[in-house]
Amino acid sequence: MILQRGEAALLRHFSRFKLHRNKVDGSCLTFRHRWMKITPFMHGFKLMSTRPNKENVDLSVFSSDRIRNFCIIAHIDHGKSTLADRLLEITGAISATEKNRQVLDQLQVERERGITVKAQTASLFYHHQGVPHLLNLIDTPGHVDFSYEVSRSISACQGVLLIVDANQGIQAQTVANFYLAFEAQLAIIPIINKIDLKNADPERVEAQIEKVFDIPRDECIRISAKLGTNVDKVLEAVVERIPPPAASPESPLRALVFDSNFDHYRGVVANVALFGGKVKKGDRVVSSHLKKTYEIQEVGILRPQELPTSQLFAGQVGFVVAGMKDIKEAQVGDTLFLQDRPVEPLPGFKAAKPMVFAGMFPMDQSEYTGLRSAIQRLTLNDSSVSVQRDSSLALGAGWRLGFLGLLHMEVFNQRLEQEFNASVIVTAPTVPYKAVLSSAKLIKEHGSEEIIVVNPAQFPDRSVVSQYLEPIVLGTILAPDDFTGQILSLCASRRGVQKNMLYIDDHRVMMKYMFPLNEIVVDFYDLLKSMSSGYASFDYENAGYEAADLIKMEILLNGRPVEELTTIVHRARAYSAGKAMCERLKESIPRQMFEVAVQAAIGSKVIARETIKAFRKNVLAKCYGGDITRKMKLLKRQAEGKKKMRRIGNVDVPKDAFISVLKRKDK
Structure with a gap:
C-alpha cells in the first residue's frame, strides 16, 4: 500500500488501534475507513491506493457508432440491481467475489x-463479434417516489431494458416506466427475469407484455439474473437493438449535467x-445556468468506481471535476460548453413537482448551521427535493421541504442521520393546496389571484377566499381479481373516482382511479398491500x-393550538379525521403529572376530544385515623397544585407523534 507523506508516521503514532484486514485483498482498507471516521483530523489524508493514478484508458477508440447508452427500468x-451485477461481472468491471452483492446500491x-x-452509472467494455464497444449503464430506482x-x-x-418478474408479471410501476421511455422515443428491450423460480410463468408474462405494451413476444428475452442464465443475450441485444448516440466529436462541446454529488476534497x-x-x-x-467559467481538473468514467481518463468524447457518459466549491453552482439539467465555442443550452429536465411537504427542524437550535449545510449537500445529490425556510413557535427555525412521496421523505431523513450524523424533528406530512383569493388587498400583496399553500398553519380564512383547490392524481392499481371487491371499497372510502378497469389476463386486473392526493399519500399503499396479501401494486401521476370544500383543523393541547399538528381536511371527513387524530395523540403522548385535554377544533368549535389522565398519587397513604380536617386539607392542596400545573405546564409531544397521528386504521 502506498501512503502519502506523513501518513505512515501518523499510523505509527496511533498503533494502539487494532488493524482489521480486508477479507477480499488482505489490505487494511476496511480499518482505515473506520479509523478516519473516528479521527477527524485524519480526513486531510487520503489513500492513494483507493483511486487509480494512471489515466490508462483511451476512449478515443470508441467512436459514436460503438457506444450504447441504456438504463434498466x-x-x-x-431484479434491476442483480442484473446490473451480472452485466458488470461478465464485462470484467467487478470480480466474481462480488456476486449478488448489488454493487451499484452504494x-x-x-x-x-x-x-x-439513487440512480448509479457504470461503463462497461464489451467485445461484440470481435469489435470493442463501450456500454454506459444506468441502474435506476423502481419505487414511484423516485x-x-x-x-x-x-x-x-438511447434505449432501456424493461425488466418484468416472471412470477409477478406486469406491475403498476412497470407501466409508468414504460410510458416514460415510450414518450422519450427510446428503444425498449423487454426482459423477463427470475425464470428459475418454481412458480415462474414466462408465457403468461409475454402475453401481458404483448397486450399492454404492444411489443411482440418474440422480442422478449428470458433470463435469470441471479444464476446468470441468458444474460449474455442481453448484452448482444443492447448492441444490436439500441441505436448509437447521434453525436460527433468534431462539433462544439455540449455536456448535459444529469446528476452530481459533493466531495469534501x-x-x-x-x-x-x-x-x-x-x-x-x-x-x-462555461455553465449555461450561471454563466461562470471553470477549469476542468479531472475527467473520467465510472466502473462503477471513478476511473480517470485523458478525455471524454461525444456520446460518452462520465464525470467531470471543475472546481465548483459552492453547492449552488451545480444545477442538474445545466449545460457545459467550451469558453471559446458557445452553444445553445440543451433542454434540460422538467422541474420535479413535490407531492408531499413536511417541516424539518433541528433537535437543538445550536445545530441549525450544521443541519443547513447537510441539507444543502444532500439536495445537491437529490435535486427533486425543494427547500424553503420555515419557523415554528414550538420548534424554532427550520425548513419546509417538498418530497415526491412519503418513502422519499423517510429515506431523505435516514440519509441525513447516517451520512451527516444529523438528528432532526420531522412534522406531519401535508400536500400542496391552492386558494383563489377574493380580497383585492391580498391579491395585490401576493401578486396573484391564486396562491399555493404548503403550510397548513398559513391556510387562508374562508372569508377572503372564493374557492379552495386540492391536488388530484391518476392512480393505477394492478392486482389479482380475487381482491377486486376489497380494493373497490378501499378506493371508495378515499373519495376515489373510477376511470377505467381492464383485465390484462385471466387473473389480473388493472384499475385506474382519480384520487385526492391527501387521501392516499400517508397509508393507502400499506392498506392496499395488506388487503391483497402483497400482490397488488400502485402507482400514481399528477x-x-x-375544487373542494376544505377546512383547517387545529389540534389543541389544554386549550393551546399546536401549529405542527394543524391539518387541512375535507369537510365531510372532518369529524372522523379529528376523532382519529385525538385517539392517536392520546396513545402517543406520555402521561403527565396533570390532566391533558386533547381536542380537535374547527375555528372556535371543538369537534372531538380525548383526555390523557394524570398520574395519581395517594396523599392520604400515610394518614392513619386522626382528624378528618387534616385529610381535607391535603386533598384540597393536591387539587390546587394540579390546577396550577394544568395552567402553566408544558406538554411533551414525542417527534414520532407527528407522523403516527395522521395514519388511519380503515376497517
Missing part, C-alpha cells in the same frame, strides 16, 4: 432497505452525458387540481 424488486439506506433510491431519478436517467440514454463531481464535442483536463468550460 422496472417495478421495485424485479448507499447505506439502500443496503438496509433492500431498494434502490421516478424523477428514472426520468433524468432516460434523458442520457474536490468539490462538486458532476455526471455528464456528452451530446457533442470532447472535453479534457485543462479545458475552460393530474392537476380540483
Whole structure:
C-alpha cells in the first residue's frame, strides 16, 4: 500500500488501534475507513491506493457508432440491481467475489432497505463479434417516489431494458416506466427475469407484455439474473437493438449535467452525458445556468468506481471535476460548453413537482448551521427535493421541504442521520393546496389571484377566499381479481373516482382511479398491500387540481393550538379525521403529572376530544385515623397544585407523534 507523506508516521503514532484486514485483498482498507471516521483530523489524508493514478484508458477508440447508452427500468424488486451485477461481472468491471452483492446500491439506506433510491452509472467494455464497444449503464430506482431519478436517467440514454418478474408479471410501476421511455422515443428491450423460480410463468408474462405494451413476444428475452442464465443475450441485444448516440466529436462541446454529488476534497463531481464535442483536463468550460467559467481538473468514467481518463468524447457518459466549491453552482439539467465555442443550452429536465411537504427542524437550535449545510449537500445529490425556510413557535427555525412521496421523505431523513450524523424533528406530512383569493388587498400583496399553500398553519380564512383547490392524481392499481371487491371499497372510502378497469389476463386486473392526493399519500399503499396479501401494486401521476370544500383543523393541547399538528381536511371527513387524530395523540403522548385535554377544533368549535389522565398519587397513604380536617386539607392542596400545573405546564409531544397521528386504521 502506498501512503502519502506523513501518513505512515501518523499510523505509527496511533498503533494502539487494532488493524482489521480486508477479507477480499488482505489490505487494511476496511480499518482505515473506520479509523478516519473516528479521527477527524485524519480526513486531510487520503489513500492513494483507493483511486487509480494512471489515466490508462483511451476512449478515443470508441467512436459514436460503438457506444450504447441504456438504463434498466422496472417495478421495485424485479431484479434491476442483480442484473446490473451480472452485466458488470461478465464485462470484467467487478470480480466474481462480488456476486449478488448489488454493487451499484452504494448507499447505506439502500443496503438496509433492500431498494434502490439513487440512480448509479457504470461503463462497461464489451467485445461484440470481435469489435470493442463501450456500454454506459444506468441502474435506476423502481419505487414511484423516485421516478424523477428514472426520468433524468432516460434523458442520457438511447434505449432501456424493461425488466418484468416472471412470477409477478406486469406491475403498476412497470407501466409508468414504460410510458416514460415510450414518450422519450427510446428503444425498449423487454426482459423477463427470475425464470428459475418454481412458480415462474414466462408465457403468461409475454402475453401481458404483448397486450399492454404492444411489443411482440418474440422480442422478449428470458433470463435469470441471479444464476446468470441468458444474460449474455442481453448484452448482444443492447448492441444490436439500441441505436448509437447521434453525436460527433468534431462539433462544439455540449455536456448535459444529469446528476452530481459533493466531495469534501474536490468539490462538486458532476455526471455528464456528452451530446457533442470532447472535453479534457485543462479545458475552460462555461455553465449555461450561471454563466461562470471553470477549469476542468479531472475527467473520467465510472466502473462503477471513478476511473480517470485523458478525455471524454461525444456520446460518452462520465464525470467531470471543475472546481465548483459552492453547492449552488451545480444545477442538474445545466449545460457545459467550451469558453471559446458557445452553444445553445440543451433542454434540460422538467422541474420535479413535490407531492408531499413536511417541516424539518433541528433537535437543538445550536445545530441549525450544521443541519443547513447537510441539507444543502444532500439536495445537491437529490435535486427533486425543494427547500424553503420555515419557523415554528414550538420548534424554532427550520425548513419546509417538498418530497415526491412519503418513502422519499423517510429515506431523505435516514440519509441525513447516517451520512451527516444529523438528528432532526420531522412534522406531519401535508400536500400542496391552492386558494383563489377574493380580497383585492391580498391579491395585490401576493401578486396573484391564486396562491399555493404548503403550510397548513398559513391556510387562508374562508372569508377572503372564493374557492379552495386540492391536488388530484391518476392512480393505477394492478392486482389479482380475487381482491377486486376489497380494493373497490378501499378506493371508495378515499373519495376515489373510477376511470377505467381492464383485465390484462385471466387473473389480473388493472384499475385506474382519480384520487385526492391527501387521501392516499400517508397509508393507502400499506392498506392496499395488506388487503391483497402483497400482490397488488400502485402507482400514481399528477393530474392537476380540483375544487373542494376544505377546512383547517387545529389540534389543541389544554386549550393551546399546536401549529405542527394543524391539518387541512375535507369537510365531510372532518369529524372522523379529528376523532382519529385525538385517539392517536392520546396513545402517543406520555402521561403527565396533570390532566391533558386533547381536542380537535374547527375555528372556535371543538369537534372531538380525548383526555390523557394524570398520574395519581395517594396523599392520604400515610394518614392513619386522626382528624378528618387534616385529610381535607391535603386533598384540597393536591387539587390546587394540579390546577396550577394544568395552567402553566408544558406538554411533551414525542417527534414520532407527528407522523403516527395522521395514519388511519380503515376497517
